[in-house]
Amino acid sequence: MKNQFVKKLSAVSSAAVMAAALLAGCGSSSQTAASTAPAAASTEAAAQTASTEAAAQTASTGAAADTASSTAAAASSAAAVSGEVTAAGSSALLPLAQAAAESFMKENPDCVITVNGGGSGEGLKQVADGSVDIGDSDVFAEEKLDADAAAKLVDHEVCTITMAPVVNASLDIDSLTTDQLISIFTGKTTNWKDVGGPDEDIVLVTRPSSSGTRALFKQYALNGEEEASNESLETDDSGTLLQTIEQNEGAIGYVALSYLVNNTDVKAVGIDGVAPTLENTYNGTYKVWGYEHMYTNGEGSDAAQAFINYISGDAFADQLEGMGYGVASKMSDEAKKAHDAQ
């Protein structure tokens, strides 16, 4: 009799545990599963930035003075915000958004900000249907959503991102012309000796066709020419792309500057003699860059607005440049004009 009771009790309780586990699994799986991997990668990136901040600041000499003067004003305006903010989307923006969330929460202890990856398409979809407060994207919402859904979203251009062609560090190539670059990425040039390098086969390393990085590189570096997908190695993320380039002497690919901070295993290649630096991006001589977007559904909550203002504001600008991103407000008129013309 007692034995039976114990059996029954354990059966019922184990069923209850199973049911609870199922519910918990359904509730959280959609977001957490996608974000764990990028989260791990970005903490590493954040740790690196602290040490490299000083080095990267030299790239933005002109900007240092006005940043310092406006820091005090920004700090006082960001007082006492509370609430929960969730953000998801672009993996290119993820390391920055996470670093910004961390320091924003330090200043506003009542605020909880959760940042996930998942890709630009996923971020836009989730902000449009209300599952997150902020959708991070490399591209305009109109490109990934239908017109009705895109019209409800408000675009915030929080920073700029500069893309650079990269090659193996041992390859004797420092700059390519736009024509050479197009010829290489469309598969017409297959040996480095044809563009002034050593006698070495060219190995193309690209990103998936839905990638925001690829779309930007295609539009501004390759003048809209489609890459030769049938002759290239495709990598899921910029980290894997860099690893592939490190391992193959003749490899060429492209990544955002944020991935090149403190990296000596690959080297960035100039385009038409212009080196891919933040300075050259600001003054308009380097052309391969784009805005990173944070979309809100309508104006967004107070906390979401405060966070977006913080990440694009002056107080965070130094850290932002230290991570390899560009400050949107520093873009010169020439740069914007040349960008819009493309």
Place this chain on the structure above:
Amino acid sequence: MESTILNFGTQADAAEHWPAAFKREDSMANVHASKKTKGYYFRKEYLGRGIATGCGLFIIILTLAIGAFLLVRGTGTFTRFHHSILEFLFSSDWSPVDTATGSGGGVGAAVFIAGSLLTCGLALLMITPFAIGAAIFMTEIAPKAGERIFRPAVEIFVGIPSVVYGWIGLTVLVPWIKNVFHPKMGGYSVLAASIVLAVMIFPTITTVAADAIRSTPEAFRKAGYGLGSTRWQVIYRIVLPASRSGIMTGIILGLARAFGEALAVAMVIGKTRAFPKNLLSPTNNLTAEIAADMGNTASGGEANMALWTMALLLFLISMLFIFLIHLISGKGIPQVEN
């Protein structure tokens, strides 16, 4: 999979014994209060039975729901964007439009389908002789060592996550192929993907085949020895033919695992969207392409739908494998009466 079946088996056995136990206790309970009978039966019988039935139905509904969802999403390429099934299966023009409403691109998935078939087929060719050899060794030739050392070792292999296999492949196999054969695109190749898959499905085939060989009736072997056969003759002429359906089941289960594997393959296959020229050239497959593009494509757009169609194709292929297993195991192992 095997253990699930076993669990269901023991539950069913227990259920058969319940009524007898109830009768005994029932008569005791009746002495005290016959009014409580209804609640008593609820607690002792219907509650447990209800939970088990509920869980079972839930799983069945879940499976059907996933199938229906994939069917609805996956057929969008043909119904909403008006591509033909033949184009999807046999064209290699993959250029779907990645916007929410745009259409008119190509959705030919032939490169990915060929990549999946080729890598899985090669993996099977490579590993099946080794897997069956290992199964024979651990059951017939060295059953004691097999049971104590070999079997646990093989079972550990099953539990290793695929990302680990992929990572090892990326750091050991890919540079090795690159240094030995010097292919143009580095070591990323069909060969690397096939070897990684072969290592991954080895334990699946071995354990299922070993179970099948072990369950060959002892009388078969004794009859063989009685006729003067050597041990190898008994293995080759009697045990292997008798356990053929079990071994085939193991091979198909291994093939199903290889077909569904995304991560490990994606890391070493190179993901070049072209038919491979030889074993050393890179290509792409269904699962790696889905994983690479699913997050960034516009939801409901042509590119997104084409990926869902590939997911539906994978679902149908795995259903085909399950169907084949049932077809084969339906013939069953020959039984002898004791």
